[in-house]
Amino acid sequence: MSDGPAIDAGRVIADLRELDRRTGGPDGAQRLCWGEGWRAARSLLGELLAELGLEAERDEAGNLWGSLEGEGGPALAIGSHLDSVPDGGWLDGALGVMAALGVLRAWSEAGVAPPRTLTLVDWADEEGARFGRSLFGSSAFSGTLAVDELRGLRDGDGRPIGDVLSENGVELDRAPRAGGRRGEVAAYVELHIEQGPVLEAEGLRAAAVSGCVGIERHRFRFAGQASHAGTTPMDRRRDAGLAAAEAALRVEEIGRRHGGVSTTGALAFEPGIPTAVAGQAELMVDLRHPEAGELAAMLGDARAEVEAIAARRGCELEMRPVWRIDPIRFDPELVAAARQACTEATGSDRVLTSGALHDAAEVARVLPAAMVFCPSAAGISHAKEEDTFEADLVAGIEAFGLLAHRLVRGGLQPT
Amino acid sequence: MSDGPAIDAGRVIADLRELDRRTGGPDGAQRLCWGEGWRAARSLLGELLAELGLEAERDEAGNLWGSLEGEGGPALAIGSHLDSVPDGGWLDGALGVMAALGVLRAWSEAGVAPPRTLTLVDWADEEGARFGRSLFGSSAFSGTLAVDELRGLRDGDGRPIGDVLSENGVELDRAPRAGGRRGEVAAYVELHIEQGPVLEAEGLRAAAVSGCVGIERHRFRFAGQASHAGTTPMDRRRDAGLAAAEAALRVEEIGRRHGGVSTTGALAFEPGIPTAVAGQAELMVDLRHPEAGELAAMLGDARAEVEAIAARRGCELEMRPVWRIDPIRFDPELVAAARQACTEATGSDRVLTSGALHDAAEVARVLPAAMVFCPSAAGISHAKEEDTFEADLVAGIEAFGLLAHRLVRGGLQPT
Numbered sequence: 047m048s049d050g051p052a053i054d055a056g057r058v059i060a061d062l063r064e065l066d067r068r069t070g071g072p073d074g075a076q077r078l079c080w081g082e083g084w085r086a087a088r089s090l091l092g093e094l095l096a097e098l099g100l101e102a103e104r105d106e107a108g109n110l111w112g113s114l115e116g117e118g119g120p121a122l123a124i125g126s127h128l129d130s131v132p133d134g135g136w137l138d139g140a141l142g143v144m145a146a147l148g149v150l151r152a153w154s155e156a157g158v159a160p161p162r163t164l165t166l167v168d169w170a171d172e173e174g175a176r177f178g179r180s181l182f183g184s185s186a187f188s189g190t191l192a193v194d195e196l197r198g199l200r201d202g203d204g205r206p207i208g209d210v211l212s213e214n215g216v217e218l219d220r221a222p223r224a225g226g227r228r229g230e231v232a233a234y235v236e237l238h239i240e241q242g243p244v245l246e247a248e249g250l251r252a253a254a255v256s257g258c259v260g261i262e263r264h265r266f267r268f269a270g271q272a273s274h275a276g277t278t279p280m281d282r283r284r285d286a287g288l289a290a291a292e293a294a295l296r297v298e299e300i301g302r303r304h305g306g307v308s309t310t311g312a313l314a315f316e317p318g319i320p321t322a323v324a325g326q327a328e329l330m331v332d333l334r335h336p337e338a339g340e341l342a343a344m345l346g347d348a349r350a351e352v353e354a355i356a357a358r359r360g361c362e363l364e365m366r367p368v369w370r371i372d373p374i375r376f377d378p379e380l381v382a383a384a385r386q387a388c389t390e391a392t393g394s395d396r397v398l399t400s401g402a403l404h405d406a407a408e409v410a411r412v413l414p415a416a417m418v419f420c421p422s423a424a425g426i427s428h429a430k431e432e433d434t435f436e437a438d439l440v441a442g443i444e445a446f447g448l449l450a451h452r453l454v455r456g457g458l459q460p461t
Numbered sequence: 462m463s464d465g466p467a468i469d470a471g472r473v474i475a476d477l478r479e480l481d482r483r484t485g486g487p488d489g490a491q492r493l494c495w496g497e498g499w500r501a502a503r504s505l506l507g508e509l510l511a512e513l514g515l516e517a518e519r520d521e522a523g524n525l526w527g528s529l530e531g532e533g534g535p536a537l538a539i540g541s542h543l544d545s546v547p548d549g550g551w552l553d554g555a556l557g558v559m560a561a562l563g564v565l566r567a568w569s570e571a572g573v574a575p576p577r578t579l580t581l582v583d584w585a586d587e588e589g590a591r592f593g594r595s596l597f598g599s600s601a602f603s604g605t606l607a608v609d610e611l612r613g614l615r616d617g618d619g620r621p622i623g624d625v626l627s628e629n630g631v632e633l634d635r636a637p638r639a640g641g642r643r644g645e646v647a648a649y650v651e652l653h654i655e656q657g658p659v660l661e662a663e664g665l666r667a668a669a670v671s672g673c674v675g676i677e678r679h680r681f682r683f684a685g686q687a688s689h690a691g692t693t694p695m696d697r698r699r700d701a702g703l704a705a706a707e708a709a710l711r712v713e714e715i716g717r718r719h720g721g722v723s724t725t726g727a728l729a730f731e732p733g734i735p736t737a738v739a740g741q742a743e744l745m746v747d748l749r750h751p752e753a754g755e756l757a758a759m760l761g762d763a764r765a766e767v768e769a770i771a772a773r774r775g776c777e778l779e780m781r782p783v784w785r786i787d788p789i790r791f792d793p794e795l796v797a798a799a800r801q802a803c804t805e806a807t808g809s810d811r812v813l814t815s816g817a818l819h820d821a822a823e824v825a826r827v828l829p830a831a832m833v834f835c836p837s838a839a840g841i842s843h844a845k846e847e848d849t850f851e852a853d854l855v856a857g858i859e860a861f862g863l864l865a866h867r868l869v870r871g872g873l874q875p876t
Contacts, residue, residue: 242692275724275747276816277657291706309690311737320745322726330735401691
C-alpha cells in the first residue's frame, strides 16, 4: 500500500446515485446554486462527512470545506462543485466532490492520519447559471471576484444577488475574505467529466488536463434597416440578419483555421418576424484557444472579417466584449503526476486542454493545480442525458484516487 | 368638371392628422384591430361620415360601410383599413380610408348625386397583427375566410379570438355572411402607401398596381446536436444554427436568381446561449414572386438546396408550410384606368406589382379591383417613422380621386 489506502470507487458511485435520487428528477439534476436542490445536495455531503467524523465548514463565499487532519500542512485540497445548471447532468461537478470524499474516506477508514492534511472543497456557484457569474466561490478564493461588478445582478425572477446570497448565509461584500484560506492549502486537484467527445472517441478512460483554454466572448451587434419582406427589392435591403448569418459562418471558419473552437450559439433578430427584413441582429461570438497568441489572432480575424461583411451589407457593426479570460496552464509537475496516475490506473497517457472552465482554473492562479478527466458518453453535458459508462467512472475515480494519495504522501512540491 | 367634383386633398390630410392625434403617440399608431385605439379611429370615421349625413353600417365581419346613394347601382366601393400593427405608421390603411371619405365628401358637398352609388369601406383586421390572420374582413367578403381554422386562435394575452370579436359585436361563425354584400358592389379601388422604396427611388408620386405577388411562407426546422461550446471540437459538431445561417444566405441567393424577393426575418436557436452549439434552429422563409411558375421554382430550389446544406452538417430538416397564396392579378381595365389617372395627376405611368398583400387582393378574387400607390419615405412602413412627403400625398390622393370619379361617371364596365 505504498500509495496509501485505495479509494473505493463503488462507494463513490453509490454516493453519486444517492445524490441523484435526492436532487435529480425526470428533467435531470436540479441543484441550481443557492436554491433548495443545492442545499439538499450539501445536506447529503454534510451527512457523509459526519459519517467520517468530519465537520462541514463554510467560508465567507459559501464554499464548503471538510478537512481530515494529517501529520502536517499545508493541505492538499481536492474537490469540485455540487451546483448544477437547471436540468443538468448527475455527474458534472458532483463526481469530483464525491471522489474527493472517497479519498478522505479511504484514509479515515484505514485509521491512519495522512502524511499531509486532506481538505475536501465544494466550491459555491461554479456554473453561474443563476446570475451569469461562473466560478463564484473559487474566484473569491483566488482573489479575482470583483464584488462591485456583481452587486447589480438579478436572477431570472428579478431577485438581487445580494438577497439570494444572504438567504444562504453569504454576505456579498465579505465574500472575498474566502481568500484568507489560501495560506492553508498547498495544491489543488480535481476530477471532472470531460463534457466533450474526445476521450470517448479515442477509447480512453481518463486523461490529465494541462490547463484551460482562453476565451474571448463578444457581442456583435449589426444595425441595418428593418423593412417590409414584400415591398423591399433585394438590392435595396440592409439585412442585419443576413449580415449576422454570414458572420456566424465566417467565425466558424476562423475557428477551424486557427485550430481553436468558435461558437455562435445565440443569435437574435429584431423585429424578428417572418414578414420583415431584420433591422437589427445580435450575435454572440465565443472563441477559445489554449494559446494566447492564437486566441488574439482569432479575435483579430473575426473583427476584421465581420466588419467587412457588415460594411458590404450596409450595416453598422458594434462589438462589445462580454467576457474574456486568458489561457490558464496548470502546474507542470502536477500535470505530470496526473498523467502518471492515469497511465497506471487506466493505460491512458493522454493530456488534454480543457475547453470548458473549471474551478481549478481559478485556483491555478494562486496555487499549483491540475485535473483529471473522465469521458462523457456521446460528449453530452449540461443535460439530463449526461452520463459516463460505469467502467469509465471507476477507472477515472481510481486514477484520481491514486493521484491524490501520491500527492499526500509526498509527491507534492509546493512552489 | 367632366370628371366630377375634385377631391380636397388638404382636407384628407387634415383628417389623417386628426386620426393620428387621437390614436397615435410617441411610439406610433396604436390602432390594433378589435382594441380601444381601433374603436377610437372608427368613432372618428363615424363622426366624419355623419358630417356628410351618412351612416356607418357594420357587416357581420366587422367591416364598416358608408354609402352615398347615386343614381344607380351596383356601387363603386372605395376604401382600405383603419387598423394598424402595434407601434405602426399613421398612413398605412388610414390613407385609403380617408381618401375614400374625401371622394364621398366631394360629391356630397357638390350637392349632386353621383351617377353610381359610392360606398366607403373600412375592412376589419387587415393586418392580422393580433391573431395572425391577415385580411380578415376582406376575406369574409370574398368568401375565403375559413372560420374553422380561426376558432382556436388566441392573442398574445391568451384571449380566444371568439371572445375578442364578440366584444366588438362580431360573431365569428356569422362572419362569412359579410359576403352577402358582394352583389351590391360592381368594383373596388384602393389607395395605399407603397410600403417600399421603389417610387421614392424613381422620383415618382404615384403608380397603378397591377396585382399582388404570390407568397410561399415555410418554417424550416433544423435538428442537430446541442453541445458545449468549449469541449466540442469543430469537426464533431452538428450545429443547427450554422445550418440555418447557411440556409438563410442560400434563400437570399434564390430570391435574386429568380427575380423575386426572399426573406428570412425570423430565426431562433435552441438552447440559444453563447456557451452551447445550437441543437435546434428554426428559420422562417418567406418567398414572393408575381409569377406562379417562378414562385414554385423558388420554393423547389429552396427545398433542394437547404436539404443538401442540412445533410452536409449532419442535421435533420423538417419543412412545414405556414401560409401560401397564389399571385393575384387585378382587373386589366381598372389597372389601365388607374394608370391613366396617375399619369394625368402626377405624370407617372409606372405600374407596380405589390409585394405586400392588401384587402384589394381578396376583393379581386370576386370583383374587378385595382389600387393606386403613394410613395413611402425611405420605404419605411409598419413603424412610427412611416411617412410620405406632403406633395406626394397630395398627388396620390388627387390621382385616386380622379380615378374614382372617372369610374363613378361611367368608366366602369363590370365584367
